Amino acid sequence: MRPENLDAQPTILVVDDLPENLAMMAALLQDRYRVKVATSGGDAVRIASAAPPGLILLDVMMPGIDGYEVCRRLKSDPVTMDVPVIFLTSRTGEHDETRGFQVGAVDYIMKPISPLVMHARIATHLTLKNARDFLRDKSAYLEQEVQRRTREISMIQDVTIMAMASLAETRDNETGNHLRRTQHYVRRLAQSLRHHPRFSGILDDATIDLLFKSAPLHDIGKVGIPDRILLKPGKLTPEEFEVMKTHTTLGRDAIAHAEAQCGAPNSFLRFAREIAHYHQEKWDGSGYPEGLAGDAIPVSARLMAIADVYDALISRRVYKPPFPHAQAVRMIEQGSGSHFDPDMVDAFLAIADAFQSISLRYADTDADYAREAALLATNGYAAASAG
Structure with missing residues (x-):
């Protein structure tokens, strides 16, 4: 129910089964209010x-439905529940007045009516109602505004992250649907761990959502790796591998720079920064x-480490066939306690089917593999590898 226009005369509904009472009330009210009447x-x-x-303004003693029942019905209906009801009655017993308040009335005026008292009480309750309506509408507006801004912020986050991730895709011939798969792996694994004693204080819904958004940036630093190393189809030399390893710090620095530009060092990109920097670390300390x-x-x-390694194992590349799912699962299991967090591996094994x-x-298509081969060939590495 929307409040009435505060600049217009409020409407008063007078309910009484006696026409003479209705006429008297209308005469008392019509100079200040719009008056409607009901005889039952x-x-x-x-x-x-x-x-x-x-x-x-509601009379108590009426044939059929009395005033108490009328008030009860009005208060049980969402359309009329906020309309203030003042009882007008000649019943003076304390229990009558108590019952009136129990069924939802805001006031109780005894007959014979004092016009000054009645006008004062009507004005008071209309003022209170207008204040409640204003606060309710203001609260609803603020809630809608918060929801709108939240959606807007979420959209900005999505666009920012995917724009940065797309930049990485343009350089890396191995991506395909890798970015999409890994972000879904990360979310599913995080969801399975959210009630684990070690992770329940960390993995709430908001964090899992940010992890899902951030996962595609795990290899953003590869944009800074030279093509001769990034696109090399064969095994890297020790020197080349040292250069490749720098993609972790390059990614961290790029994201940190973006955060600094917007003046938010602990922004929604903080998980992306962590993932880019540390997803190549290993549980036993042998990573980088x-x-x-x-x-x-x-x-x-x-x-991210589990998600990234699993996807690398099952994915076909120009220089390697894909491992079957079961073999990839076994290899992840074998890395428990050395490469991966043991509790995370246990969670992974429980949801490996997912x-x-x-x-x-999100499987890669033949077209994806063809683009990978073409990119390698364009850079001259496929022929060199075949030789």
């Missing part, structure tokens, strides 16, 4: 439901770039 409880409910008035071990590796990077479903849903 049933008519009062119908009129109020069709066009909620600003306030209702810093040789972190165990819980020193951010949770986001540990999740990983396979994701891989099939």
